Amino acid sequence: MRADHASYACGAALGFLGDLATGDPRRGHPVAAFGRAAAAVERRLWRDHRGSGALHTALCAGGAAAGAALLARTVRTLVGPSRAADAALTAATTWAVLGGTSLVREARAIGDALAAGDVDAARERLPHLCGRDPQALDERQIARAVVESVAENTSDAVVGALVWGAVAGVPGLVGFRAVNTLDAMVGHKSARYRRFGWAAARLDDAAGWPGARLTAVLATLAGPDPRGARRAWRADGGRHPSPNAGPVEASFAGALGVRLGGTLTYGGRVEHRPVLNPGGRPVTAADIPRAIRLSRRVAALALLTTVAARSGAPQGSGADQERVNR
Incomplete structure (x- = not known):
């Protein structure tokens, strides 16, 4: 294994374990800081127009990726070629962009509330996990929302980031998380964001495509x-x-033998989505721990797969290759 690949593998594994051990901090998280910055840019740029939204997306996502590349270059300039420094920066970045443990924590809290028969507590907790309107949901509908969110966010919060980290290192990790965060902020079809958020949503679709297929x-x-x-x-x-x-x-x-999809409500807007795996049984609270276990296995396999893929690449890219050539 080449030196740059070895330092990336070590850093990615350490960052993954860091997320596993600690999850996201309640205050001072880098992704939250990015969200505040993106919201400030939005206040300056917002127009009910796709062009304004595209500029917002380019400035925020492109700026985040470029800033990460500049940081990596600065560290190498100050420290010199150093496997330890490269691994440390990769580890810190991986920890910052992954959200697997926070996903599991929120899903488990809702599952525990449902298992205890406290549907009101589960409804109160659901907005921490997804944007659905919880008040009209019964126990099975809440459980279905949790399993669907665990599935989708396994890709968005873990696998997709690892894929882009394997492709482009630290800038790939940061760029993917920036795109995914922008989509969560402005990529929905509300009256305010139907046009302004179009670019963020389309870019997120493109960036998330490989991670979603690997997750599946x-x-x-x-x-x-x-x-x-x-x-x-x-x-x-x-x-x-x-x-x-x-x-x-x-x-x-299909893996869990349950039926997902159907009618749901976001922000007072009702959507009728196709049923997935219609031959499966309805979701119950007991399926939440099963979905969590599957999510954990998928995340661990994604780490192994992406590290192996990067290790098998014939050449580093960008700044990695520059360092090798020096």
Whole structure:
């Protein structure tokens, strides 16, 4: 394994373990700081126009990736070629952009509330995990929302970032998280963001495409019913309105033997989504721990897969290759 690949592998593994051990801090998280900066830029640029939204997306996502590249270059300039420094920067960045432990923590809290029969507490906690309107949801609908969110965010909060880290190192990690955060902020179809958020949503679709497919593959391989996962993915993954959530949620549905999709409400807006794995049974609270275990297995396999893929690459890219050539 080449030196740059070895330092990336070490850093990515340490960052993954850091997220596993600590999760996201309640205050001072770098992603939250990026969100505040993006909101400030939005206040200056907002117009009900796609062009303004595209400029906002380019400045925020491009600026984050460029800033990460500049930071990596600055560290190398100050420290010199150093595997330890490269690994430390990769570890810190990986920890900052991954959200797997926070995802599991929120899902488990809702599952525990449902298991205790406290549906009101589960409703109160649900907005920490997803943007659905919780008040009209019964126990099974809450459980379904949690399983769908665990599936989708396994890709968004873990696998997608690891994929882009393997492709482009620290700038890839930061750039993906910036794009995904912008999509969460402005990429929905509300009256304010239908045009302004179009660019962020489309860029997130493109950036999330490889991670979503890897998530679906790994959920199929790691789940309790590989044949069911593969069948649901092939039959129903393309029916979802999101090109990336569809394969992920369908593969999780098939792997767990449950039925996902259907009617849901966001911000008072009712959506009727296709049912994924219609032959499955309705989701119950007992399926939340099963979805969490599958998410954990997929995340660990994604780390191994992406590190192996980067280690097998014939050449480093960008700043990695520059360092090797010196």
